[in-house]
Amino acid sequence: MKIVILEPIGLSKEIIDSYIFEMTDLGHDVDYYENRSDSVEENIERAKNADVLMLVNMPIPSNILTECKNLKMISVAFTGVDHIDMNYCRENHILVCNAAGYSNHAVSELAVNMALTLMRNTVWAEQQTRNSKSREGFLGRELFGKTVGIIGAGSIGLQTAKLFSAFGCNVIAYSRTRKESTFIKYVEKEVLLKESDIISLHVPLNQSTENLIDKNAFDIMKPEAILINTARGNVVNANDLIEALKNGKISGAALDVYKKEPPLEKNHKLFDVPNLVLLPHIGYATEEAIKLRGKIIFENIKMWERKNPQNICL
Numbered sequence: 001m002k003i004v005i006l007e008p009i010g011l012s013k014e015i016i017d018s019y020i021f022e023m024t025d026l027g028h029d030v031d032y033y034e035n036r037s038d039s040v041e042e043n044i045e046r047a048k049n050a051d052v053l054m055l056v057n058m059p060i061p062s063n064i065l066t067e068c069k070n071l072k073m074i075s076v077a078f079t080g081v082d083h084i085d086m087n088y089c090r091e092n093h094i095l096v097c098n099a100a101g102y103s104n105h106a107v108s109e110l111a112v113n114m115a116l117t118l119m120r121n122t123v124w125a126e127q128q129t130r131n132s133k134s135r136e137g138f139l140g141r142e143l144f145g146k147t148v149g150i151i152g153a154g155s156i157g158l159q160t161a162k163l164f165s166a167f168g169c170n171v172i173a174y175s176r177t178r179k180e181s182t183f184i185k186y187v188e189k190e191v192l193l194k195e196s197d198i199i200s201l202h203v204p205l206n207q208s209t210e211n212l213i214d215k216n217a218f219d220i221m222k223p224e225a226i227l228i229n230t231a232r233g234n235v236v237n238a239n240d241l242i243e244a245l246k247n248g249k250i251s252g253a254a255l256d257v258y259k260k261e262p263p264l265e266k267n268h269k270l271f272d273v274p275n276l277v278l279l280p281h282i283g284y285a286t287e288e289a290i291k292l293r294g295k296i297i298f299e300n301i302k303m304w305e306r307k308n309p310q311n312i313c314l
Contacts (some may be wrong), residue, residue: 002070003301004050006043007036007058008262009077010290026302034243040064047071049252053300057261060185062088075300077293078233079103079156081313082205090314097300097311101155103284103292108160110283111200112167113288114254115143117277118226144168149196151189151212152203152231153179156242172196193220198228205232213237218244226252230283233258238270252276256283 003023014198020030031050037043044067047053049071051269053060055191056077062085072279073095074084081098117123120140128135148164150157153175161171165183174189193199199221203209213227215235219228223249227250229236238259244250254277259265262280263272286292296311303310 001051001305002049003028003052003064004034004047005030006046006053006055008034009054009056009294009297011294013293015291019294021224023298023301024288029161045168054297054301056081060084065089065092065094065125073097073301073304075297075299075312079205079313082232086313095304095309096313097297097304097309098313099293099296099300100311102296103286103289104155104159104278106157106286106289107202108163110256110268110279111160111202111228111230112143112163114228114230114277114279115148115164115200115226116276118252119143122275143198146170147172147195147196148186149199151175151192151199152185153181153186153202155203157202158159158184159199160202164198164200164286169198173194190220193217196225198226201231201235203231203235204299205234211237212233213241215240215243218249221250223248223251225250226254226274229255233260242269242273245275255260255279256281 006136013235016032017207020032024140025031031046033046040063044064048067049070049286050068053071054077055075064084076096079098079100081096084096086096091294095111095282116228119142121138125135144165144167146169148169148171150161150171150173153161153173157175158179158181160200161173161181161184165171171184172187172192172195174187175190178186181196201213203212218240241253245253252275256279270276300311
């Protein structure tokens with residue numbers, strides 16, 4: 001079986017070599033590309049003979065997939081799969097499996113960190129100290145006693161809720177699926193938007209979640225509310241967010257995801273917006289998460305071979 005790893009997957013050379021050796025020992029032919037190409041033609045050349053593709057967040061549209069005549073399975077080293085033409089995969093019986101659960105702790109910890117950064121204004125405070133200045137009368141806000149709204153109570157959403165609960169927050173959630181939990185109360189979306197001091201987004205990007213947080217949502221939210229997005233950039237309408245922050249409809253926001261992957265262009269419209277923390281998509285980026293991700297994506301292939309596939313994306 002031909003396995004093609006289309007782009008670097010974040011593992012050290014020692015670890016990736018061990019996985020490649022294991023797959024080779026099982027009788028597979030493995031091609032690993034240590035650089036990511038933005039050329040459609042080059043990616044077609046790399047992928048065209050693959051039975052299995054492995055990748056992170058490289059866009060894989062139908063014009064690449066149509067050239068992969070032998071392709072049967074894609075193992076994605078990511079949670080989201082919106083960068084892959086899933087309709088084509090379904091129509092052509094190509095199994096897509098993701099790395100579900102690999103970054104639960106990493107992303108949830110960052111969401112809490114982002115909330116604390118906004119509420120204690122630590123970015124400003126650090127600059128004050130470096131510039132030999134005082135706090136100048138600044139007072140921050142505590143997490144304790146605040147109402148946190150979790151939109152999307154999947155694995156990451158529930159882990160985030162658990163962490164906020166440990167800080168003494170009242171946690172409410174709005175979610176398509178409702179898993180039983182002792183530390184959250186499920187409510188409707190409008191109730192969550194109206195009552196939350198902190199709103200943290202943990203939904204996939206699809207037709208129902210694109211622009212989920214827009215002008216109408218900001219109009220419902222408290223003026224002192226803050227928004228945390230570690231999900232997908234297009235879940236939040238960026239223009240409406242800019243208006244909400246500039247007009248004081250909400251007090252702050254922190255983003256780790258955008259319409260496109262960082263680096264953002266130098267004159268990006270978000271750069272001059274007040275009370276906005278911008279991170280270069282680091283939610284998943286911990287040593288522990290990347291090691292776990294590597295284990296999951298190779299295990300996906302082995303489980304599929306055993307006709308017991310896991311982490312299937314429908």
